Amino acid sequence: MNMDSRGDQEEKSHSLHVTFGFALSGIVSAVRNERNMKIHLFISVMVVVLGAVLTLTRLEWLFILLAIGGMLAAEMMNTAVERTVDLCTKEIHPLAKQAKDIAAGAVLIYAIMCVMIGLIIFIPKISRLIHL
Incomplete structure (x- = not known):
């Protein structure tokens, strides 16, 4: 091709x-x-709203925005890999499966990192609100 x-x-x-x-x-x-893209966008909106309510610092916003942008970009790259593999072969092939699984794995790793960033930023702020 x-x-x-x-x-x-x-x-x-x-x-x-x-x-x-x-x-x-x-x-x-x-x-x-893409269903997963819709899920990521929904969660992103919720994180932005929570960030606004909890008044994040500029540095916290930078980390949140990088996490959101990276997550959306990773999901789109995963979709592009899936579409390309589907275009190249209609057969079930071990290498096609590996390509799709590896791309999905990259998204999962980034999603875990995003959750960790969110926990590091939001847990102390929420904890302070609860203990007021």
């Missing part, structure tokens, strides 16, 4: 706003079609 030089040239000739349009189309597609 190699792209010939003409295909490379066509892709390079797109203007910047057109390539941003492609990226936005990918985001919209992931949000509309």
Whole structure:
């Protein structure tokens, strides 16, 4: 599935706003079609609301935003790997399974890291509220 030089040239000739349009189309597609992306977005909104209520510091917001952005990006990359594997083979193949499982594993690792970041940031703040 190699792209010939003409295909490379066509892709390079797109203007910047057109390539941003492609990226936005990918985001919209992931949000509309991927259950896990919807779950991540829902949790992200809840975390942002909780962060606003608990008045996070600028540094805490940086960690939260990096966690959210990374999680959404990881989920989209996982989806891209799954789609590419599905496009390349319709057969059940051990390497296809490995590719999908490894991509899903990367998302799981990042999700665990996000939970840990959230716990480190939110538990002390919630604990202080409870003990007031």
